[in-house]
Amino acid sequence: MSADEALADPADATLGAPTLGAALEALLLIADEPVDLVTLAQVVRRPVPEVLAAVRGLAAEYTEAGRGFDLREVGDGWRFYTRVDCAEVVERFVVDGQQARLTQAALETLAVVAYRQPVTRGRVGAVRGVNVDGVMRTLVTRGLVAEAGHEPESGAILYRTTWYFLERLGIASLDELPEVADYLPALDNLEALGDVGVF
Numbered sequence: 001m002s003a004d005e006a007l008a009d010p011a012d013a014t015l016g017a018p019t020l021g022a023a024l025e026a027l028l029l030i031a032d033e034p035v036d037l038v039t040l041a042q043v044v045r046r047p048v049p050e051v052l053a054a055v056r057g058l059a060a061e062y063t064e065a066g067r068g069f070d071l072r073e074v075g076d077g078w079r080f081y082t083r084v085d086c087a088e089v090v091e092r093f094v095v096d097g098q099q100a101r102l103t104q105a106a107l108e109t110l111a112v113v114a115y116r117q118p119v120t121r122g123r124v125g126a127v128r129g130v131n132v133d134g135v136m137r138t139l140v141t142r143g144l145v146a147e148a149g150h151e152p153e154s155g156a157i158l159y160r161t162t163w164y165f166l167e168r169l170g171i172a173s174l175d176e177l178p179e180v181a182d183y184l185p186a187l188d189n190l191e192a193l194g195d196v197g198v199f
Contacts, residue, residue, distance in 0.1 A: 020044060020054050032133065034077025102142075109135045110144060114165070115180060118148040118158035144168070 023044045028035060041051040055078050059071040068086050071078060082090050102110070109132050112124045125132045136159065139145040148160040166172065 020046060020050070021058055024051070024054055024058060028071065028078060028080055031079060034074050034079040036077040040078070103135075105130075105132075106135050106138055110139055110161070110165075113139070113145055113159055114161050114174070114177060117160040117174075119160075120151055120154070120156040120158055122156060124159070 024040060027040060027043060037048050037051055037055070040055070041048045044051065046054075055071065059073075059078075062069060062071055068083055070081050070083055072081050105128075108128060109124055112127050113119055116123065116127070121132060121136050124136065136145065140147075140159075143162055143164040145159050145165070146162050148158045150156065151158055161174070166174070169177075171177070
């Protein structure tokens with residue numbers, strides 16, 4: 001099957017997406033690391049050669065259209081990257097974004113880290129009830145949160161707030177954070193919050 005044919009497949013219930021191309025785009029868009037062809041093929045339930053043709057077709061389509069991103073093969077997998085000639089505008093956005101206000105989701109995630117640190121990303125996500133990977137990356141990029149070793153049992157990365165976080169709040173230490181219980185009168189202290197899964 002050619003790349004064009006692979007990308008133009010009609011809707012197929014086994015894919016869970018309108019076309020093979022759409023399914024692959026969705027998977028690669030959410031991936032934090034390059035995804036190998038075998039994994040992609042297993043998820044979309046198609047043969048590896050068909051998936052390879054489709055991925056190459058997508059990459060060629062993006063290049064031909066002059067999109068702001070590339071689909072590149074790196075190591076043994078495929079991943080989206082911003083196009084090199086867009087580097088200046090991307091850098092400007094990232095740097096200028098340091099001054100932008102945090103979203104509600106970022107503020108909530110930062111609060112969980114602040115009160116439960118050191119804490120894993122999985123634990124933060126469990127508290128908030130949503131995936132926090134993107135928000136955590138934003139907080140790390142903005143220097144508000146940093147890695148703090150690994151959890152002994154699972155090996156998961158632990159996160160903590162930074163000195164920059166304290167500086168932005170205008171406090172000298174975490175001891176100066178307000179008591180969460182002040183805002184939740186039914187609970188006596190932070191330990192109670194942990195017991196009921198609020199933090």
